[in-house]
Amino acid sequence: MTRPLSRRRLLTVAAGTAALAALPVRPASAATEEELAYANFAVSSELLLADLYAKALAAKVVIGPGQAALRAGRRAAIQHAGALSGLLTGAGQDAPAAEDFDFQWPAKAFHTPDATAATARVVLRALHGAYQTAVVTVSEPSYGIVYTSLAASAGQQLGALSALGASGVVEPFPVALDLESASDTLEPYLG
Amino acid sequence: MRGRLLAIAGLVAVVASAWLTSGATARPSATPPLTIYAAASLTEVFKALDGAQHFSFAGSNALETQIRNGAPVDVFASAAPLNTQRLFKAGIVDKPVTFTANRLALIVPKSNPAGIRSIYDLRSKPVKLVVAAPAVPAGGYTLSVLRKMGLSSVLSKVVSRESDVKAVTGKVALGQADAGFVYVTDARPVSDQVSVIRIPAWAQPRVRYEIAVVTKSPNKTAAQAWVRMILSAKGQTALKHAGFLPLPKASS
Amino acid sequence: MPPGELVSALQSDVAKDALVVTFETNLIALALILVLGTPTAYWAATRQSRFRDLVVTLIELPLVLPPAVAGIGLLAAFGRLGLLGGTLDTLGIDVAFNKVAVVLAVTFVASPFYVRTAVSAFEALDPTLPAAARTLGAGPGGVFFRVALPLAAGGLGAGAALAFARGLGEFGATIMFAGSLQGVTQTLSLAIYEQFDLDFDVALAISAVLVATSAATLLSVKLVTRWRSTSSSPIPSVASSPLSS
Numbered sequence: 001m002t003r004p005l006s007r008r009r010l011l012t013v014a015a016g017t018a019a020l021a022a023l024p025v026r027p028a029s030a031a032t033e034e035e036l037a038y039a040n041f042a043v044s045s046e047l048l049l050a051d052l053y054a055k056a057l058a059a060k061v062v063i064g065p066g067q068a069a070l071r072a073g074r075r076a077a078i079q080h081a082g083a084l085s086g087l088l089t090g091a092g093q094d095a096p097a098a099e100d101f102d103f104q105w106p107a108k109a110f111h112t113p114d115a116t117a118a119t120a121r122v123v124l125r126a127l128h129g130a131y132q133t134a135v136v137t138v139s140e141p142s143y144g145i146v147y148t149s150l151a152a153s154a155g156q157q158l159g160a161l162s163a164l165g166a167s168g169v170v171e172p173f174p175v176a177l178d179l180e181s182a183s184d185t186l187e188p189y190l191g
Numbered sequence: 192m193r194g195r196l197l198a199i200a201g202l203v204a205v206v207a208s209a210w211l212t213s214g215a216t217a218r219p220s221a222t223p224p225l226t227i228y229a230a231a232s233l234t235e236v237f238k239a240l241d242g243a244q245h246f247s248f249a250g251s252n253a254l255e256t257q258i259r260n261g262a263p264v265d266v267f268a269s270a271a272p273l274n275t276q277r278l279f280k281a282g283i284v285d286k287p288v289t290f291t292a293n294r295l296a297l298i299v300p301k302s303n304p305a306g307i308r309s310i311y312d313l314r315s316k317p318v319k320l321v322v323a324a325p326a327v328p329a330g331g332y333t334l335s336v337l338r339k340m341g342l343s344s345v346l347s348k349v350v351s352r353e354s355d356v357k358a359v360t361g362k363v364a365l366g367q368a369d370a371g372f373v374y375v376t377d378a379r380p381v382s383d384q385v386s387v388i389r390i391p392a393w394a395q396p397r398v399r400y401e402i403a404v405v406t407k408s409p410n411k412t413a414a415q416a417w418v419r420m421i422l423s424a425k426g427q428t429a430l431k432h433a434g435f436l437p438l439p440k441a442s443s
Numbered sequence: 444m445p446p447g448e449l450v451s452a453l454q455s456d457v458a459k460d461a462l463v464v465t466f467e468t469n470l471i472a473l474a475l476i477l478v479l480g481t482p483t484a485y486w487a488a489t490r491q492s493r494f495r496d497l498v499v500t501l502i503e504l505p506l507v508l509p510p511a512v513a514g515i516g517l518l519a520a521f522g523r524l525g526l527l528g529g530t531l532d533t534l535g536i537d538v539a540f541n542k543v544a545v546v547l548a549v550t551f552v553a554s555p556f557y558v559r560t561a562v563s564a565f566e567a568l569d570p571t572l573p574a575a576a577r578t579l580g581a582g583p584g585g586v587f588f589r590v591a592l593p594l595a596a597g598g599l600g601a602g603a604a605l606a607f608a609r610g611l612g613e614f615g616a617t618i619m620f621a622g623s624l625q626g627v628t629q630t631l632s633l634a635i636y637e638q639f640d641l642d643f644d645v646a647l648a649i650s651a652v653l654v655a656t657s658a659a660t661l662l663s664v665k666l667v668t669r670w671r672s673t674s675s676s677p678i679p680s681v682a683s684s685p686l687s688s
Binding site for chain 2: 032033034035036037040041043044045093094096099100101179180183187190191
């Protein structure tokens with residue numbers, strides 16, 4: 001992050017961070033169970049995404065700017081999982097950890113940069129679609145901010161995949177997915 | 192007449208003494224069988240692992256109460272840490288060890304009278320749903336699953352709260368109930384009578400089974416050896432073949 | 444347990460629901476047993492039919508069956524996949540997980556207690572009395588209702604009380620056939636089992652109610668039998684009913 005910090009940017013970052021920081025103390029009654037279902041799905045999926053990036057990096061087939069994109073994506077996924085865990089525990093539920101899962105990746109998922117990009121696209125599209133629906137489902141505004149932010153990040157990561165050499169894809173209307181569809185898409189990977 | 196009576200008495204005495212001593216001669220090592228109280232979901236796998244012991248299978252909460260009230264037990268295997276930990280805190284069992292994990296599934300009878308294809312159908316269709324009582328580990332885990340998926344409203348369709356998970360399985364297998372929440376391992380023995388609907392991994396609660404030796408057990412050495420056997424490759428392989436999950440590497 | 448705590452434990456929702464379910468279902472079951480069992484017992488006691496022994500054996504079967512087996516039997520007969528399941532379905536009768544199922548389970552398990560005692564009571568009647576009634580012009584119905592029933596009433600009452608007490612305590616067949624749901628099928632016995640490790644005080648209070656009810660039932664049987672045998676009836680038949688010794 002070498003751009004000079006403008007005042008406006010500082011305020012935006014601060015507001016977003018403040019929104020996230022305020023979440024764990026929000027009373028459980030503010031979130032309905034359905035809204036938290038999205039959080040449950042998302043935290044597991046972000047952990048899946050972090051694992052994807054880690055395995056892609058370990059495969060060592062992506063070099064240069066692609067590697068930076070993978071690393072940045074991994075950092076984002078881990079932070080997302082943390083924020084969503086906070087949201088869940090603040091509402092009185094348990095949050096899973098990476099050890100609770102046995103993620104399943106197809107044999108050649110990270111063999112080439114193209115394969116890596118294709119795998120990442122599946123997971124990111126499912127997450128992005130679920131976040132879009134979550135934003136309009138939740139009634140509590142601060143949750144809405146979180147989901148919007150997470151959706152935007154997923155969109156950025158999808159764009160960053162062009163650094164892996166794959167052609168960049170821009171969809172005019174990325175599909176919003178309901179929880180059941182997003183869950184079905186990621187079920188083979190979540191194990 | 193008297194002679195006949197004596198002959199019968201003699202025969203009875205011979206048979207009785209043969210029966211009484213047969214136990215001693217059949218097992219040269221003469222180790223008495225252990226009394227093991229285990230969660231209902233462990234019925235098939237424990238009996239297959241070691242048929243020589245005396246088992247009692249029921250809901251872990253009922254077993255905990257019995258042990259707490261002085262039942263003469265050597266080993267306690269629970270489907271949730273809560274029950275073993277409570278007994279440990281009360282000084283009734285030695286330190287418990289986690290020995291396996293499991294996952295929940297939704298089962299429906301093969302005939303599927305309510306036409307359930309996914310968990311979300313439970314919300315939209317009329318269904319006679321059977322679950323384990325909340326105090327039973329399987330019941331608590333079921334509540335967790337429904338809460339994580341935002342489907343707690345489905346509980347209004349429950350028609351019976353059973354005392355252990357095998358009773359839930361039985362009612363679904365018999366076609367009495369339209370659907371029931373059980374462990375994936377419970378569906379296997381009745382796979383020809385039920386269909387399994389997977390519960391997504393992100394909705395699964397952390398299911399951990401714990402095993403402990405009862406402190407006042409008169410066969411402590413044998414009990415500890417039995418627990419070691421369960422934790423060994425032999426026990427863990429048997430559990431894996433029955434459909435139980437290996438423990439995550441991080442925890443033990 | 445102090446009486447005050449017992450009363451407050453009984454006022455919990457679990458206890459109140461269990462009381463309502465139990466008494467509703469057991470009273471209906473008792474009515475069924477009396478209506479169906481009395482004529483059957485009279486027939487078995489007074490007719491010399493080939494089928495008599497078979498019928499009596501069938502009626503007494505639940506006495507020797509473990510309740511769990513009774514539960515399986517009920518499922519095999521009335522369950523959705525059971526013998527009569529399809530018939531009940533087409534008739535629109537729902538016998539799964541509701542009070543009807545509890546009534547069936549209790550009736551099945553408790554009826555032998557009544558019928559057995561009723562058969563003995565009818566058998567102990569002096570046969571000259573119904574015969575005399577017939578010669579005086581009474582039809583079979585009149586003989587039954589105005590001679591046999593009143594004379595056997597003490598024994599019938601004792602049998603009814605036994606059946607009621609047995610029905611109150613039924614557990615295995617109920618939980619297998621009807622399931623357990625508070626306010627619908629959870630009887631006092633089922634509630635005790637569930638509350639045992641949840642709230643021991645409530646379990647204890649409910650047990651106390653069951654013990655008290657059973658004791659009261661048995662006591663009333665003794666009192667009624669004694670009253671009948673010391674009443675103006677000159678016939679010793681009532682005194683020889685099974686429970687008065």
